[in-house]
Amino acid sequence: MKISVETLMDIFKNKGIRPSYTRVRIMEYLAANRSHPTADEIYGSLVGEIPTLSKTTVYNSMNAFVEAGLARVITIEDNEVRYDADISDHGHFKCTRCGRIYDFPVDVEALQPNGLSGFKVSQRDVYFKGTCPGCLDNK
């Protein structure tokens, strides 16, 4: 999904986020690349085009996006935080062989555990792990 810069500026303004050049570029990248990148990967992918980019800015921007509900954090792996611009209801599968993370549709809302009556649930994450079809083929 390619998102236009104009739309992005409007989205940012609606959320009270200043649409600075850097932020627009980071969000653009995240919306176009659905590989669930880490902050380090975002930095590495953009620093070629934005030579003054700093890693702290990537962290700052991502925190702002997450807080505004424009992106979500994926903590499927214990040593790396990943980001996803797709905030719709879906699960994440990580292939432990190739490391790729796949989205999959899952009705998380349908999970209404009776053990949580009286709890206010505001975020739901479903993480699966295993081996993806490609890695199952070429062992």
Place this chain on the structure above:
Amino acid sequence: MKISVETLMDIFKNKGIRPSYTRVRIMEYLAANRSHPTADEIYGSLVGEIPTLSKTTVYNSMNAFVEAGLARVITIEDNEVRYDADISDHGHFKCTRCGRIYDFPVDVEALQPNGLSGFKVSQRDVYFKGTCPGCLDNK
């Protein structure tokens, strides 16, 4: 659930894990304290009774347990890895107010996403976040 040392020794042997004193104590602690502790918390709770304990040993032991299927890793929060001796099918809820992690029953196996045909799924985690009843009361 209090587990006897004898049972623990047998479980370890069956899994090919040497039942060293330290490992037994760590596993005992994890089985008795269902607070989903971090490696640091395990260390802090046991170093008083086992003065020679090192944090590296906690990490080593926990890795061995997880690999043997005796414990599971909880990555519900992005800055801390927690451990759970309860490997039965259940979800985890983290209260963002008090930080406590609650278990809740959820039929994770029932989640059979059709988007994952051809994938070999070996691990399923369901993480919810929000506010627990206690924190909802005293705001």
Place this chain on the structure above:
DNA sequence: TAATAAAAATGTAATAAATACAATATAATA
């Protein structure tokens, strides 16, 4: 358009979790 104020970006330093690794200690085996 120029001046000003507010917020963002930058870079360095600090923090903290986890791992690597060599030396020592413990457990299992002969």
Place this chain on the structure above:
DNA sequence: TATTATATTGTATTTATTACATTTTTATTA
């Protein structure tokens, strides 16, 4: 008991993330 294999320890290292002061950019006002 002696030997071998494995576990533990402690220090050093790595790496992700945050803190913070400075500089730059953006938005606002004159």
